[in-house]
Structure formats: structure tokens, C-alpha cells
Amino acid sequence: MAEEPATEKPYAPAYEGEDSQHGTLTWDWALERLNNARNFWLATVRPEGRPHLMPIWCVWHDNALYFSTSPDSRKARNFTLNASVSISTDGAGASVIIEGSVWIVDSREEREVIAKAYEAKYDWAIEATDDGVRFDDDVETPLYVVLPRLAFGITDDEVSKMTRWRFANEQG
């Protein structure tokens, strides 16, 4: 099992009211969303400093978020130059937002594990190759991973419980 990140209260004055002792969401609450969300929003920054948003499919595994995309796509060209990203589970009413850095998955063994998890989650055949992953429509791409530095949990039902988790992750 992956180690739990440290729980903190974020700076969010508008959600706190006068009393900051509202408690926090549990890491299990966040894990349930990270594991079960089908769609994610990926925010990257263009070279000229403008943010870019695009939906993407992801697999959460061992405290990291894996995805594939064409290296020529706007998002990939952005995070190749600036590896910092924000990525959230969909459904803004209750969501987990991850802040971290994107890396290429170099390990074939790791790619094979993620390919199996991806196929199980999305029912779409994918296999590890020498350099990346290949989908059943014969498109081959790198496999990327977001290593988290911080995660935020926010839910409309209990906004005052907005929570921040900090990962002991030097590459995040």
C-alpha cells in the first residue's frame, strides 16, 4: 500500500467562515474519487504563460496518476517545457485536485502494470511496448505519470472541510 500523505488545512478564507475548526476530509475520501473518476481535467501552461485545460482519462496507482497522450498534442508540448500541472477528478461539486509534475514512465514493468489497470478501468485494450504503450487502434504514445506534490479535496456538501494533503515526493 502506498503511504498516506500528510493532512493539512489549506488557506481558503472564503470557505472557513469565522471558525476554522471544521475538520478535514479523509484520505480514503480522496482515494475513492481518484480511483473511480472516469474523466479528469488536466491544466498545463503554454510557453507564453496562458493556461490550457483538456479532459483526459487517467489511472490512479500507487499514489500517482498515469495517462497517455500524443507527444504532439498541445498539453504534451506544454508539460514537456513546463512539467508543472494541476489535474482534477471531474464533477466540481466533489473533487480531488492534484498538483505535481509530469514524467515519462521509463520502466516497461511499470507500463505493463498500468496497461492492465487502464484496460480494466476503461475496457479499452492497451499494451506496453518498448518505448511506451499501444492502443488497439494501433496508436503508440509515451506513458506519462503525474507525481503529486499536493492534493486538495473539496465538496459542496461540506465546503468548510476543504483539505490539503502533502506528499513526501521530491519529484512532485
Place this chain on the structure above:
Amino acid sequence: MSNEPTAERPYMPGYGVPSTIDGVVPWSWALERLNINRDYWLATVRPDGRPHLVPVWGVWLEGEFFFSSGAEARKAKNLRANPHCTLSIENCSQPVMVEGTARHVTDRAELQSVCAPYEAKYAMAMHVIEDGISDADGNGGPVFAIRPVIVFGMPDMATATRWRFNR
């Protein structure tokens, strides 16, 4: 909005988006979704270059998206330093993404014009304060208006459309 934007095809290699203009959707398709959506995602850029992503509520008026923020909230700090931002509706399956610039709304009449549509949409009474708008509990702050520059809409890959505003 007085001027309709120009429809184009987005550049999305490997996703099966046609290269011809036939089959794009009209701007009204995007505008309707931007109007009725409840929870939006707002991406801004921190001074150190990292993106920041947070849910926001807001209303479309006269072709701009109006939302309020805590004065010291991360998004407000980011927008004061770099007004470039991207806003999306919450539907990832048929998404609409708005890339634009945010301006700080200071005109009292303009701030007042935001309150009634906001209350109608979210059933939350708002009033104008010294620098922005606030609810009855005192939660509020400055108001920003996002003016679209480029908008992406994707009913599906075959109809994916990019709109460019020529101003």
C-alpha cells in the same frame, strides 16, 4: 455578444478530428452550455509558472463570464499578476473550454448587474460591497470578468470546434 466568433477546427493530432470545416457546431451550441452550467473549472497561472485549478460559480452576461473571489484567494492573486485564464464547464464528455483574459470589475453599476442573475442561478442573494459583491454572510470579494479569446467545444471528436474571437 454582438460579434459571432469564427469557427475553425482545433489541432488535435491522433484524436480523429477532421481537417475540413464541414461538421463544426455553431457558437450557440457552446454558449448554451456555458450559460446553463453550474460548477465551472478555472485554471490560472501562479507567479512561479505553475497552473492552479479550482471550481468556481459564475454567470454569463453580455459575452463575458463574471465570478467573485476572495480578495486574497490564490486565483485572485494569480489573475492580478497574469490575467490569462481558462474556464471550462464541468461536463468532460461534451466539454467547452474558454481561453481568455480576466479583468477586475470595479464599476458599481456593472457589479450591481451581476447580483440578480447570480441570485437567479444559485439561489444566493448577493449585494455590492466596496470592492466586489458579497452574500448575506459576508462571503465575497472582488469580481472578475473573463472575455473569451479562443473557445473549444467538443460534442464529439467528429464535431470538435474551435472559435476565435476577432477583436
